[in-house]
Every structure is written in C-alpha cells, then in structure tokens.
Amino acid sequence: xxxxxxxxxxxxxxxxxxxxxxxxxxxxxxxxxxxxxxxxxxxxxxxxxxxxxxxxxxxxxxxxxxxxxxxxxxxxxxxxxxxxxxxxxxxxxxxxxxxxxxxxxxxxxxxxxxxxxxxxxxxxxxxxxxxxxxxxxxxxxxxxxxxxxxxxxxxxxxxxxxxxxxxxxxxxxxxxxxxxxxxxxxxxxxxxxxxxxxxxxxxxxxxxxxxxxxxxxxxxxxxxxxxxxxxxxxxxxxxxxxxxxxxxxxxxxxxxxxxxxxxxxxxxxxxxxxxxxxxxxxxxxxxxxxxxxxxxxxxxxxxxxxxxxxxxxxxxxxxxxxxxxxxxxxxxxxxxxxxxxxxxxxxxxxxxxxxxxxxxxxxxxxxxxxxxxxxxxxxxxxxxxxxxxxxxxxxxxxxxxxxxxxxxxxxxxxxxxxxxxxxxxxxxxxxxxxxxxxxxxxxxxxxx
Amino acid sequence: xxxxxxxxxxxxxxxxxxxxxxxxxxxxxxxxxxxxxxxxxxxxxxxxxxxxxxxxxxxxxxxxxxxxxxxxxxxxxxxxxxxxxxxxxxxxxxxxxxxxxxxxxxxxxxxxxxxxxxxxxxxxxxxxxxxxxxxxxxxxxxxxxxxxxxxxxxxxxxxxxxxxxxxxxxxxxxxxxxxxxxxxxxxxxxxxxxxxxxxxxxxxxxxxxxxxxxxxxxxxxxxxxxxxxxxxxxxxxxxxxxxxxxxxxxxxxxxxxxxxxxxxxxxxxxxxxxxxxxxxxxxxxxxxxxxxxxxxxxxxxxxxxxxxxxxxxxxxxxxxxxxxxxxxxxxxxxxxxxxxxxxxxxxxxxxxxxxxxxxxxxxxxxxxxxxxxxxxxxxxxxxxxxxxxxxxxxxxxxxxxxxxxxxxxxxxxxxxxxxxxxxxxxxxxxxxxxxxxxxxxxxxxxxx
Numbered sequence: 001x002x003x004x005x006x007x008x009x010x011x012x013x014x015x016x017x018x019x020x021x022x023x024x025x026x027x028x029x030x031x032x033x034x035x036x037x038x039x040x041x042x043x044x045x046x047x048x049x050x051x052x053x054x055x056x057x058x059x060x061x062x063x064x065x066x067x068x069x070x071x072x073x074x075x076x077x078x079x080x081x082x083x084x085x086x087x088x089x090x091x092x093x094x095x096x097x098x099x100x101x102x103x104x105x106x107x108x109x110x111x112x113x114x115x116x117x118x119x120x121x122x123x124x125x126x127x128x129x130x131x132x133x134x135x136x137x138x139x140x141x142x143x144x145x146x147x148x149x150x151x152x153x154x155x156x157x158x159x160x161x162x163x164x165x166x167x168x169x170x171x172x173x174x175x176x177x178x179x180x181x182x183x184x185x186x187x188x189x190x191x192x193x194x195x196x197x198x199x200x201x202x203x204x205x206x207x208x209x210x211x212x213x214x215x216x217x218x219x220x221x222x223x224x225x226x227x228x229x230x231x232x233x234x235x236x237x238x239x240x241x242x243x244x245x246x247x248x249x250x251x252x253x254x255x256x257x258x259x260x261x262x263x264x265x266x267x268x269x270x271x272x273x274x275x276x277x278x279x280x281x282x283x284x285x286x287x288x289x290x291x292x293x294x295x296x297x298x299x300x301x302x303x304x305x306x307x308x309x310x311x312x313x314x315x316x317x318x319x320x321x322x323x324x325x326x327x328x329x330x331x332x333x334x335x336x337x338x339x340x341x342x343x344x345x346x347x348x349x350x351x352x353x354x355x356x357x358x359x360x361x362x363x364x365x366x367x368x369x370x371x372x373x374x375x376x377x378x379x380x381x382x383x384x385x386x387x388x389x390x391x392x393x394x395x396x397x398x399x400x401x402x403x404x405x406x407x408x409x410x411x412x413x414x415x416x417x418x419x420x421x422x423x424x425x426x427x428x429x430x431x432x433x434x435x436x437x438x439x440x441x442x443x444x445x446x447x448x
Numbered sequence: 449x450x451x452x453x454x455x456x457x458x459x460x461x462x463x464x465x466x467x468x469x470x471x472x473x474x475x476x477x478x479x480x481x482x483x484x485x486x487x488x489x490x491x492x493x494x495x496x497x498x499x500x501x502x503x504x505x506x507x508x509x510x511x512x513x514x515x516x517x518x519x520x521x522x523x524x525x526x527x528x529x530x531x532x533x534x535x536x537x538x539x540x541x542x543x544x545x546x547x548x549x550x551x552x553x554x555x556x557x558x559x560x561x562x563x564x565x566x567x568x569x570x571x572x573x574x575x576x577x578x579x580x581x582x583x584x585x586x587x588x589x590x591x592x593x594x595x596x597x598x599x600x601x602x603x604x605x606x607x608x609x610x611x612x613x614x615x616x617x618x619x620x621x622x623x624x625x626x627x628x629x630x631x632x633x634x635x636x637x638x639x640x641x642x643x644x645x646x647x648x649x650x651x652x653x654x655x656x657x658x659x660x661x662x663x664x665x666x667x668x669x670x671x672x673x674x675x676x677x678x679x680x681x682x683x684x685x686x687x688x689x690x691x692x693x694x695x696x697x698x699x700x701x702x703x704x705x706x707x708x709x710x711x712x713x714x715x716x717x718x719x720x721x722x723x724x725x726x727x728x729x730x731x732x733x734x735x736x737x738x739x740x741x742x743x744x745x746x747x748x749x750x751x752x753x754x755x756x757x758x759x760x761x762x763x764x765x766x767x768x769x770x771x772x773x774x775x776x777x778x779x780x781x782x783x784x785x786x787x788x789x790x791x792x793x794x795x796x797x798x799x800x801x802x803x804x805x806x807x808x809x810x811x812x813x814x815x816x817x818x819x820x821x822x823x824x825x826x827x828x829x830x831x832x833x834x835x836x837x838x839x840x841x842x843x844x845x846x847x848x849x850x851x852x853x854x855x856x857x858x859x860x861x862x863x864x865x866x867x868x869x870x871x872x873x874x875x876x877x878x879x880x881x882x883x884x885x886x887x888x889x890x891x892x893x894x895x896x
Contacts, residue, residue, distance in 0.1 A: 243793075250765070250792045262763075310869065315710075317698070320784040324775035331769040340771065342787050343870025344698050345691075350868075400862050401852035408849040416868025417848065420798075420877060421758065422791025429868060 001170070003032040003211045005180060005202030008039025008047060009219040010276035011122055014082030017129060023217070023279050024175060025135055032169065032209055033137075034180045034202040035126055037118025038075065048075055048118040049181075052097075056114045059101050069097060076121060083129050093121050112182065112192045119179035119198065127177040136174030145169060145176075147183035147204060149191055156183055156191040158204050158263060166208025178205060199260035207267040214264050217276045222284040223248075225447055226300045230439045235447050237298055239285045247389045247425045248301045261286070290391070296399050297390040297446045302439050304432045306338065306383040307353045308415070309364065312346035313374040322372065323347055329367050333360060338385070339418045339427065348416065350429060353381055383415060384435045386428045386442065394423035402445050403428070410434070410441035449618070451480040451659045453628060453650030456487025456495060457667040458724035459570055462530035465577060471665070471727050472623060473583055480617065480657055481585075482628045482650040483574055485566025486523065496523055496566040497629075500545075504562045507549050517545060524569060531577050541569050560630065560640045567627035567646065575625040584622030593617060593624075595631035595652060597639055604631055604639040606652050606711060614656025626653060647708035655715040662712050665724045670732040671696075673895055674748045678887045683895050685746055687733045695837045695873045696749045709734070738839070744847050745838040745894045750887050752880045754786065754831040755801045756864070757812065760794035761822040770820065771795055777815050781808060786833070787866045787875065796864065798877060801829055831863060832883045834876045834890065842871035850893050851876070858882070858889035 006020050024030045037048040051072050058065035076090045097117060104110040123139050130137035146165025149156035162183075169176055180198025185191055193200045199216060206214035222236040223245075240248075242265045249258035264271050265288075274283035316322050323340065326347060330337055339350040356364070361379055368377045393399050400419065403426065407414050416429035430438055454468050472478045485496040499520050506513035524538045545565060552558040571587050578585035594613025597604035610631075617624055628646025633639055641648045647664060654662035670684040671693075688696075690713045697706035712719050713736075722731035764770050771788065774795060778785055787798040804812070809827055816825045841847050848867065851874065855862050864877030878886055 247792055308868075317784070317786075320782060321775075321779035323785060323788065324772060324779050327769075327772035327775060331772050334768060336765070336768040337771060338765075339790050339868075340788055341866050341868035343873060343875075344695055346869045348869040397856045397859060397861055400865065401849070401856040404849035404852045408845045411845060413845055414848055414867065417865045417874075418789050418868070419862065420756075420787075420789035420864025420866070421794045421796040425791060427791075 001031050001209060001211050002027070002029045002213045002215055003034065003202055003206040003209065004030045004215040004217060005034040005198060006036065006217045006276060007198065007219070008036040008049075010217050011035055011037075011126070012039045012041045012045075014079050016276065017079065017083060017126060019276060020126065020217075021130055021133055021135070023276065024130065025133070026279070029212070030215070031175055032205050032211065033126065033175060033177045034198060034205055035119060035122050035177065036180055036198040037122055038079070046071075048072065048122075049115055051075070052114040052117050053111070055097065056107075056111045059110070060107055065101075069094060072097070076125070079125060083125070083132070085125065085128050085132065089121065089124055089128065092124075093117065109189060113190050115192050116179070116182040116190055119181045123177045123179035127175070130175055130177070137177055138172060138174060140169065140172070140176050140178050142178060142182060142201070143184045143188070145178050145205070146208070147201070148186055149183040149193075151185050151189070151191045156193050158183065158200075159186075162204070163208045163267075166205060167210065169205070170209050194257075194259065196257035196260060199257055200263070203260045203263040203269075203271075206269045206271075207263040210267065211269055214269050214271045216271060216273045217279075218273060219275060219277065220273070221275045221278055221281045223273055223299075225298060226439060226443050227302060230302070230436050231443045234443065237284050238282060239287060239290045240298060241290055241391055241424075242286060242288060243424050244298055244389050244391060245286050247387060247422065248299045250301070250303075250387070292392050294392070295390065296392040297388050299389045300439055300442050300446070301387040301389060302384060302435055304384045304435060305353045306350055306385055306429070307356055308380045308383055308429070309349045309351065309368070310346065310376070310378045310380060311348070311368060311372070311374050312376045313372070314345055316345045316347065325372060326368065329364065329371065333364060333367075335360070335364075339416070339429075341416050341418060350383070350385075350416070382432045383429050384432045386430060386435070386438055388426045388428075388442070388446070389424055391424050393426065399426065403442060406441040406445035407438055409445075410437040412438040412441070449479050449657060449659050450475070450477045450661045450663055451482065451650055451654040451657065452478045452663040452665060453482040453646060454484065454665045454724060455646065455667070456484040456497075458665050459483055459485075459574070460487045460489045460493075462527050464724065465527065465531060465574060467724060468574065468665075469578055469581055469583070471724065472578065473581070474727070477660070478663070479623055480653050480659065481574065481623060481625045482646060482653055483567060483570050483625065484628055484646040485570055486527070494519075496520065496570075497563055499523070500562040500565050501559070503545065504555075504559045507558070508555055513549075517542060520545070524573070527573060531573070531580075533573065533576050533580065537569065537572055537576065540572075541565060557637060561638050563640050564627070564630040564638055567629045571625045571627035575623070578623055578625070585625055586620060586622060587625050588617065588620070590626060590630055590649070591632045591636070593626050593653070594656070595649065596634060597631040597641075599633050599637070599639045604641050606631065606648075607634075610652070611656045611715075614653060615658065617653070618657050642705075642707065644705035644708060647705055648711070651708050651711040651719075654717045654719075655711040658715065659717055662717050662719045664719060664721045665727075666721060667723060667725065668721070669723045669726055669729045671721055671747075673746060674887060674891050675750060678750070678884050679891045682891065685732050686730065687735060687738045688746060689735060689738055689839055689872075691872050692746055692837050692839060693734050695835060695870065696747045698749070698835070740840050742840070743838065744840040745836050747837045748887055748890050748894070749835040749837060750832060750883055752832045752883060753801045754798055754833055754877070755804055756828045756831055756877070757797045757799065757816070758794065758824070758826045758828060759796070759816060759820070759822050760824045761820070762793055764793045764795065773820060774816065777812070777819065781812060781815075783808070783812075787864070787877075789864055789866060798831070798833075798864065830880045831877050832880045834878060834883070834886055836874045836876075836890070836894070837872055839872050841874065847874065851890060854889040854893035855886055858885040860886040860889070
C-alpha cells in the first residue's frame with residue numbers, strides 16, 4: 001500500500017485534479033491520499049490558505065470580510081463546476097466559515113480552523129470527484145483518522161499513540177482521502193502543523209498505515225543536486241538517504257521540509273518525490289540505505305545569513321572549560337550554535353544571524369568580555385555555509401582536495417572548514433557575496 | 449643590551465664554556481647571561497640536574513648517596529681543573545649540598561634546592577672564569593636579581609612586581625651571570641620553574657631589563673619548518689612570529705617551550721634561537737610582527753596521542769545547549785578539549801588520550817549516554833594532529849587546496865579538518881600510522 005500526498009500546485013484547479021485522479025486510479029496501491037489546499041494557478045494568484053488567513057485577520061480587526069469569503073467560494077465553485085460536482089460542497093464551505101466566525105471565541109483557534117478549511121474542503125471535493133469517476137473513495141477527517149497532536153509553540157507534534165488508530169484506516173474500503181496540514185488535540189481542538197504541514201500529515205499517515213511507500217507529489221521532477229537558482233538545469237538526484245536529505249535540507253534545500261521526514265524515517269518508510277505533471281518520471285527516492293554508486297557527493301547545499309563570534313585569549317587552551325563557558329553564555333541568551341571551530345588561543349562560534357538581534361549582539365559581546373576576560377571578541381556578519389553531502393564521502397580521500405581546489409579556482413577564500421563529525425557532510429564557510437561563484441565551481445568539480 | 453641564555457648542552461664541559469665565554473666577549477651588548485646546569489657530554493652521559501635529583505631521592509629513601517655526591521663533585525671538578533679555576537667552588541657545592549640535606553626538613557623544598565644547585569654552581573663557575581679571562585663579571589643569585597615567584601602546582605609563576613627589581617640589574621657593572629631554572633617565593637623559599645625552566649628565566653630577565661634581544665643559545669642552527677625526525681635536513685625557519693611559534697610548539701615542536709616565550713612576548717622583546725657551536729649562523733628570530741614573504745606556511749607541526757569522542761543524536765541541532773552540556777560533562781571530568789567539529793546530528797570532541805584514563809572512558813560514555821540521551825557515543829583512539837602554521841595563511845586561497853592535495857597524494861584519509869578560528873593555523877586530524885607519510889607529502893607540497 002502507498003500513501004500519496006499532493007501539494008498545493010498539484011490541486012490548484014480542476015484540470016490538475018483530473019490529473020491527480022488519474023494518477024490515483026493508475027495504481028491500485030495508492031489507497032491513502034493526503035491533499036493540500038489549492039495553490040497558485042499563475043504567478044499573481046493567491047493560495048486558498050492565504051485567503052482564509054486574510055479572512056481570519058479581517059474578522060479579527062473588525063474589517064469587512066465578505067469579498068474575501070466570496071473569492072474563496074468562487075475559487076472552489078470554479079473547481080466544482082468544471083468537475084461537474086454538486087454545489088453543496090461550496091455552500092458548506094461558506095456556511096461552515098460563517099459558523100466558525102460566529103462561534104469560535106479563541107482567535108488562535110479560529111485562525112487554525114479557517115487555515116485548515118482549504119485542505120479539508122479540497123479533500124471532500126477530491127473524494128466526491130473520485131466517486132463520480134467510479135472510484136470508491138471516502139473523505140476521512142483527521143480526527144476520525146486518529147491524527148492526535150499536542151499543541152506546541154512551534155506547531156503541532158504528533159502523539160505516538162496516534163499510529164495505532166491510524167493503522168485501522170487499512171480496514172476502510174476503497175481510496176481514503178485525508179486533508180493534510182492539521183490534526184486535533186486530545187481535547188478536540190483543531191491544530192495545524194508548521195508550514196509545509198501537509199508533507200508532515202502524509203508522512204504521519206504513511207508511518208501509521210505502515211505504507212510500502214510514501215509518494216510526495218509536487219511540481220518538480222526530482223530533487224536537484226544543487227540549487228537550480230544558482231546552476232542552470234542541474235543534475236537530478238535519483239536516490240537519497242534520509243541522512244543525506246536531512247543534511248541537504250538543513251542548508252538551503254527547500255524541496256522537502258526535513259521535519260516532514262521524521263515520522264516516515266522512524267518507521268523506515270521509503271519516500272518518493274514525484275512530479276504530478278509528469279508522474280512517469282521516476283523522481284527522487286529517499287531511503288534508509290543505498291548502495292555505493294562511487295559518487296562521493298550527491299548534493300551541494302548552500303545557505304546564507306550566518307554570523308561568526310570570534311573570541312581570542314592568550315593561553316586559552318590552558319583554561320579547562322573555556323569553550324563550555326563560552327557556549328553556556330550563548331545558551332543563556334537562547335542562541336543555538338551551528339559550528340565552533342577552535343584554535344589554540346581562539347575560538348569561533350558560527351550562529352544564524354537571525355538569532356542575533358542587534359541588542360543581543362551588544363549583550364553577548366559584553367558578557368563574553370566581562371565573564372571570560374578575553375583579549376578580543378568580534379562578531380562578523382554576512383557569512384554563507386556551503387555543505388557537500390554524500391554517504392560515500394567518509395571513505396573518499398579526494399573529496400576535500402577537489403572541494404578546496406574548486407574554491408581556489410573560483411577565487412573564493414574559505415573562512416572556515418568543518419569536517420570530522422558527520423560522515424556524510426563537509427561544511428565550508430565563506431563570505432555571502434562569493435556563494436554563487438563557489439557553488440558553480442563546486443558543481444563543475446563534482447558533477448561534470 | 450642583550451640577554452644570552454646558554455642551555456645544558458652549551459655548558460656541558462670546559463671546552464663548551466670556553467666557547468660560551470668567547471661568544472659573550474665577542475659582543476659588548478651581551479651583558480646578562482643566564483645558564484642551565486651542565487647537560488650530557490655524550491649519549492649515555494647523565495645531566496647534572498638528574499644527578500642532583502638522584503641525590504635527593506636517595507636521601508629521601510634513606511639510601512647511601514655518597515657515590516652520587518662524588519659523581520657531582522667530579523663532574524664540576526673536571527670543569528674547574530680544565531679551566532684552571534680555584535677548587536673552592538667545587539668544595540662549596542659539596543658542603544652546600546650536605547648542609548641542605550642536613551637542614552632542609554621539607555622534602556619538596558629540598559628537592560627544589562638540590563635541583564637548582566647545578567645552575568647555581570655553573571653560574572658561579574662561569575663568572576669566575578670570565579673574570580679570569582679579564583672580563584669583569586658578577587654572579588647574581590636570582591633572589592638578589594629579584595626573581596620573585598608564587599609557587600604553583602604546575603611550577604613557579606613570576607610575579608609582575610619582579611620586573612622593577614630586575615630592571616635595577618642594568619646598573620651593575622660588567623657582565624651579570626644569573627643561574628636559570630629557579631626563583632624565590634616572597635617568603636624566601638627557592639622554587640624551580642617547570643622543565644625547560646632556564647628558558648623561562650632568560651625570558652624573565654630579558655623582560656625585566658627591557659633587553660633589545662633575548663638570545664637563546666642551544667645546539668641547533670635554527671628552528672626547522674618540520675620535525676627533522678620525519679623529514680631529513682628540512683628547511684630552516686629564519687623568522688617566526690610569537691603566534692606562529694606558539695602554535696607550532698603546541699603540536700610537537702620541542703625546540704623551545706612556548707611557555708618560556710610569555711614574559712618576552714608580553715614585553716615585546718625579540719627572541720633569537722642560536723647555536724653555541726656555530727654562533728655566526730643567523731639562527732631563528734622570533735618577533736611580534738614580520739613582513740609577508742609570500743610564503744603562507746612557515747612550519748608543519750605534528751603530534752600524536754589524540755582521541756575523539758563521537759556523539760550522534762537525531763535532531764541534535766534542534767537542542768539548544770546540547771554542545772554546551774556535552775562539554776560541561778568533560779569539564780566536570782577535568783578533561784580539556786582540543787577541537788569540537790560538529791555536524792547537524794552529531795558532534796565530535798577531540799581530546800588528548802592521556803587525559804582519558806580507562807576508567808574515565810567508561811564514566812564518560814555512561815554519562816553522555818544517560819545525561820544527553822544520545823543515539824550513539826564512540827571513542828576513537830590513535831589520532832594524530834597535523835598543523836600548518838603561518839601568518840600569511842588567512843589570505844592565501846590555495847593553502848587548503850594544496851594541503852588536501854598533499855594528503856590525497858599520500859593516500860592519507862583526513863579524519864577531521866579544523867580551520868576557521870585561528871588565522872595562523874589549519875589543523876588536520878588523521879590516524880597516527882599515517883603521520884610520517886602525511887608530513888612528508890605536506891613538506892614536499894609547501895617547501896619544495
């Protein structure tokens with residue numbers, strides 16, 4: 001059995017939904033379908049979820065929201081009409097929205113409930129449409145599916161006990177269509193996952209029903225080995241390990257939110273990223289283990305927005321606990337560090353610049369100066385991290401050599417190198433303005 | 449004015465002392481002379497200091513020490529006879545030793561006092577010999593010179609206030625000969641410096657008298673750019689900065705104990721390492737700043753005996769404070785870490801194996817497992833660190849590239865790279881058995 005998740009671009013209009021239906025019908029194993037809300041149909045189009053957010057905000061601030069509600073209805077109406085489905089579905093969306101606005105007192109609950117309406121409505125539409133096409137399908141609300149979460153500040157987290165209930169979905173007849181993006185707390189409050197939440201829903205369902213495969217349908221043919229915004233038509237990656245995917249998504253690979261991998265990863269369910277518009281293209285498989293194909297590097301990730309805290313103190317290396325005290329100041333300031341290369345009398349701590357509000361910067365510098373009695377402390381901004389990722393890397397002598405050669409050829413100075421802990425990645429710190437030149441040169445070196 | 453320090457091998461016998469005298473007389477500026485105790489004259493010979501240590505131990509354990517005392521006397525007798533000096537000096541050594549054994553109740557005080565006798569006696573001999581040659585010279589005891597220290601478990605530490613008193617030495621007429629290796633606490637207890645202590649004494653005197661140069665006479669023509677035990681007849685280093693010297697001595701450069709540099713460093717006194725047997729050879733200058741000679745790497749240091757603690761935990765990078773908690777466990781176990789390369793879900797901490805007694809290893813593993821709830825924790829032994837050092841490194845694109853190429857050519861896998869904090873060094877971790885091949889290859893790459 002397979003779980004297939006279709007993203008917003010895959011369900012943006014009726015023609016896409018026809019495509020989705022035929023994809024489902026083309027493979028008996030595609031029993032569990034998870035859907036997002038309709039995304040953009042063209043560049044300036046507005047995602048349905050964003051319309052619902054607008055609706056909630058307008059209501060909150062006492063503005064008139066009728067036009068927004070009308071837009072939402074029209075968006076779904078065009079779909080139902082083109083698919084020749086009953087108008088009741090659209091009527092239900094409008095009534096349900098008004099009911100929520102009327103009855104929900106807690107404004108964050110209201111926001112969640114409205115945000116979820118896009119996915120929920122589309123799941124109802126898709127299951128109706130499948131039945132109309134003669135494919136037995138049932139809409140199942142996440143509460144009935146057993147998606148029980150605890151509400152966290154950073155978004156809902158699935159509860160382990162959910163999986164047992166979800167497993168029961170296997171007993172349902174026909175295709176099961178479940179809206180992504182949200183679950184329910186034990187007290188029955190609808191709660192949404194973080195952005196990219198439908199990927200998480202699909203991953204949870206796949207883990208719960210112990211699927212043979214979790215298919216994640218999106219709008220790209222595969223994961224590329226490097227950011228296509230930097231390198232034109234880069235090579236496709238056909239197989240990735242969870243570990244590789246996770247390291248890649250850490251530094252700028254946005255195809256798939258690595259958090260969404262966790263449920264599938266834990267239950268060892270292979271994931272396949274496919275293109276709805278080109279379902280026969282093999283896509284990218286994400287698996288636990290793969291056989292060595294002699295290619296040490298599978299991908300080059302790059303990300304900007306890092307800063308470095310440089311601290312120097314003569315005879316630092318004689319001071320047991322210096323590094324620990326330095327990091328504990330960061331912890332107390334609630335800053336997580338990415339890397340901490342150290343010399344004999346100096347140490348640098350690489351952090352995300354966003355974690356460093358200007359006032360915090362001053363606090364940090366003063367605390368480090370006063371509490372650690374250092375000779376110098378400097379904060380350098382505008383750093384970028386480039387990460388070479390590949391399971392085959394640990395036993396390849398030449399990776400570091402080829403990489404550093406590529407930087408030199410691109411005239412890019414390496415500010416830092418971090419290799420030695422992860423066996424599947426090697427990290428280089430450079431100045432942001434060099435990022436394109438460096439990535440291009442690395443791509444030439446490893447993929448040509 | 450210059451301070452010249454002569455090491456044990458430079459004062460091993462009368463012929464060496466003649467050489468030392470002529471070196472002193474050949475330069476009017478050599479006013480302050482610091483001497484070690486006579487070292488080995490040939491391979492199996494015993495250093496005078498070791499004879500004094502033996503004497504103290506024999507006395508402590510109630511054994512007969514007469515033969516040892518006789519050996520000591522004979523050693524000095526041969527020198528005084530060959531230099532045609534009064535026997536009183538030797539008589540004094542014997543009487544003074546007996547008096548110390550008789551009167552000193554505190555056995556660590558006794559050990560220090562006897563250990564210091566070698567330097568003290570040689571200083572008396574040298575000044576007598578210089579006067580005999582017609583060069584006005586005075587022996588000055590460190591107490592009179594103003595070398596006041598506080599006694600630390602790791603050896604004496606100079607007190608800042610000493611320097612004022614030491615400065616007064618400039619008013620003395622003629623050459624001032626001071627025994628190295630020891631000072632006195634404020635309560636007047638003789639206390640020795642750590643091993644290589646005469647280098648420290650020389651450095652302190654140089655700082656105190658504000659010398660123009662601190663000449664450190666030893667038995668090599670200069671500091672070599674790589675360990676001569678690994679590379680045959682390596683290139684000599686003519687100029688080093690304090691920083692470079694310090695980084696080099698950290699990892700296996702034994703020419704000069706970096707601790708000895710500190711007093712000279714703090715007062716910005718240039719240091720020159722010279723060969724007593726070849727005083728006209730320019731030797732190696734150690735200075736605060738040098739002009740860029742286009743050579744990014746001045747030296748390759750290498751050291752063995754490192755271990756790596758590898759810790760992995762899924763989603764580690766989401767845990768603010770993980771690294772800090774890991775390091776604090778090390779601090780609590782009194783282990784100082786050398787480097788800590790980190791991945792996304794894993795972190796390695798490089799430590800000196802000697803800090804890791806087998807029982808401690810188990811304690812560490814258990815604490816990390818239980819307190820940090822990690823997925824894996826492994827300790828890998830038998831690592832070596834290789835360090836490329838050079839002030840010119842930070843702005844040379846090609847250093848990392850050439851270095852990694854050299855490792856690849858030597859078929860040596862790089863277990864870890866640490867670059868990014870120190871601007872004058874780049875650190876590579878490899879397996880110990882590869883150290884010779886790697887160092888040779890790096891030498892070829894950077895010095896041929």
